[in-house]
Amino acid sequence: MARRLKLERTPMSKLPPEERITTFEEVALGYTPEEAIIEAERCLLCKRPPCVAGCPVSIDIPSFIELIKKGDFIGAVKKIKEANPLPAICGRVCPQEDQCEMKCVVGIKGQPVAIGRLERFVADYEASQGEVEIPPRPAPKGKKVAIIGSGPAGLTCASELAKKGYYVTIFEALHKPGGVLMYGIPQFRLPKEIVAREIDYVQKLGVEIFTNFVVGKTRTLDELMSEDGYEAAFVATGAGYPRFMGIPGENLLGIYSANEFLTRINLMRAYKFPDYDTPIKVGKRVVVVGAGNVAMDAARSALRAGAEKVTIVYRRSRKEMTARIEEIENAEEEGVELKILTNPVRYIGDEDGWVKEVEVIKMKLGEPDESGRRRPIPIEGSEYRIPVDTVVIAIGQVPNPIVPQTTPGLETTRHGTIVANPKTHATTREGVFTGGDIMTGAATVILAAGSGKTAAKYIDYYLTHKDEPGIWEKIFKGEV
């Protein structure tokens, strides 16, 4: 008789909530090798694995899990890397419950196989074994490609092209590469040492990184291509422009965009002030507006930075919250309060201009809107005020317009994303490709990484066939 299927997944140890909120160190501690093998045993190694269909980059999931079962952890990580260059990162931040794990057959009767935790485990295992193996350098192709932005899309595209023998330069506006991985997602969820490790790997492949270089300001994309000899470019500048609600009092002191709040903490290390010079103001009572990953990160960072009470205010219901379930659970465990069906209408300040109250209104759900989610409608007369010292607005980001604005002929949609062919990622400008959040609108790390990989494939195709007449038109139309 076949072994009875274990319905429960192997738990992963976490720091206890009381301890967590006193530190910015990572919450989830990862599997031990024994735990990983026990969890891998739960996989049925399906012949037609539905999990793979749920993975945006089609990692060969049963094959890597089988290697874990056999104890070949390095083989497993190599298998993953065939499809995903950033396993240590994706294992931590992918919304697996909406992707591979949602489709897992074990999940029908019990809990799905913990694919993300296994991915994370093998990547960390590899790193703990010392130097990660660098593939031999291919023969140089003698062609230069410019990558604009060093988030997951840019890093992935760069490493793919370097592995093919291109001379690749990444241009990054900030003083540290990594994009959202560096400035947005906090240490306790994604240690910066892990991001640094991935960047180090990309550099070892021969990719050159220029930080402090704002394309469109320091040099335009046109200058890079016509004067500096870059024959193709990949624009991966992300969706880093914060949105505000445009309600009264939003510019009062103590009100931050989530981007500013998280950048001060993660990139500038304001939580280590005064050892680090950048300050941050986190009062006793913090309100975070929004309910995505960004909002959860801001709320949990606020707790760690000393807030006594953190409240998330969200205009829809729990079902519509876009954050990863694990992060909502973590936030609640740590004591973050959720006020759903509630929306701010204005902020009230004191005489020095500091925010002291937020006036909110209760909402109810109406008919579904364009996004398919039920539209929130304010309930008239239900306004009330919440006393507050610090507010973080996390209602979304839109693409940064600097590159499109300074690159004639690079068309954008009315949402500010760059127009591109969905298959090849070619834009309306010859030689220019795009990917990640600037193409799709704010999405996920894995989608950004996946699109970097796709673009790399067609950049290679373009540079190989560059002299053929009408080639760009073909690539732009996706007829290749």
Place this chain on the structure above:
Amino acid sequence: MGYKILKKRVLGPGSKLMEIEAPFVAKAAKPGQFIILRVFEKGERIPLTIARTDRERGVVTIIFQEVGKTTIHLGLLNEGDELADFVGPLGKPTDIENYGTVVAIGGGFGTAVLLPLVTALKKAGNKVITIIGARTKELVLLEDEMKKIVDEVLITTDDGSYGMKGLVTDGLKFLMDREKVDAVYAVGPVPMMKAVADMTRGPGIKTIVSLNPIMVDGTGMCGACRVEVGGKTKFACVDGPEFDAHEVNFDLLMKRLKMYRKEEQYSLELFKKRLEKEAV
């Protein structure tokens, strides 16, 4: 890339000039733009206006007043030292037009910012009169440099130790009484810019100010730099730093500039203590 300090000069009490090796920035910079720098690995990002550039040598000149921990720290560096980071040019360049007669007002240390601007205004055919305002004679900056560029330099000091006694607004009033002024450009402390705006609003003289809110990234990513102009929220780092003075909410700007005053003082005290310790 190292951002090497090629030259350092003391301009007056607490104000210094530095030439930084930054070829890309030097090549791309236009009047009105700024840079963001970090002095060292644990440093904060601070914006400073570009005072001058030398494309051939790949050099950017910055002028700063030592008012807080970061600028004092910067001032302690020497020729040959390197800055951790130096990025730019950021912000929109000034719209240079031929207005006719332009009065360019530099309050205190704002004068540094005027240099590239008046040069461009002159080139565009304007008659340019500069007002340099300072508390006292020692604090009058860049008078000689300015005289080489513009048609006339008017100096005002609060204590009357040099030039005209009074504020820059007194100087401006004097000029407005004397001749027709077509445009005014003011940069300096917020109360000064506000006073200038109030003076030119009535007669409807086009007035531009360069704002200096707190910034982090300088590329539109964080919104730390938000200001209100004409009742709308703008990001000074990408929509500015220059705005129509008659539309700016100066009171809000003044308040927002004080957001970290306590932390800044604390940081400065610690730094001074450390310097004292190191000195003994």
